[in-house]
Amino acid sequence: MAAAATGDPAVPDCRICGACCAYSREWPRLTLEDDEAIARIPPRLLDDAAGRMRCEGDRCLALAGEVGVATSCSIYEARPEVCRACEPGDDACTMARAHFGLG
Ligand code: SF4
Numbered sequence: 001m002a003a004a005a006t007g008d009p010a011v012p013d014c015r016i017c018g019a020c021c022a023y024s025r026e027w028p029r030l031t032l033e034d035d036e037a038i039a040r041i042p043p044r045l046l047d048d049a050a051g052r053m054r055c056e057g058d059r060c061l062a063l064a065g066e067v068g069v070a071t072s073c074s075i076y077e078a079r080p081e082v083c084r085a086c087e088p089g090d091d092a093c094t095m096a097r098a099h100f101g102l103g
């Protein structure tokens with residue numbers, strides 16, 4: 001999940017999407033974060049052994065709401081770098097949205 005709406009109707013709005021946060025448990029990985037950044041994430045949302053956010057199936061536990069309807073990241077300010085890098089409309093975004101039947 002990247003950001004709020006851009007105002008461009010051609011660019012999907014993360015707040016009514018959330019697809020990339022529920023596409024694969026392998027996506028929300030912690031690779032670039034230092035100890036300080038990881039400490040900002042509640043431990044119950046971390047899967048330390050796997051080195052990523054804790055997931056239920058493929059859905060990140062930090063995701064709130066319903067995919068394709070209304071969603072938000074419950075740790076938005078502390079979310080992993082990989083989540084910040086996913087931009088609305090990029091290849092990963094398009095793949096995740098297609099998986100959930102979102103145009
Ligand atoms: S799949 Fe794209 S539009 Fe949806 S939350 Fe992720 S970055 Fe935003």
Ligand code: SF4
Nearest residue numbers: 001021060063073083
């Ligand atoms: S940490 Fe937030 S932005 Fe990253 S996958 Fe989980 S819900 Fe999405």
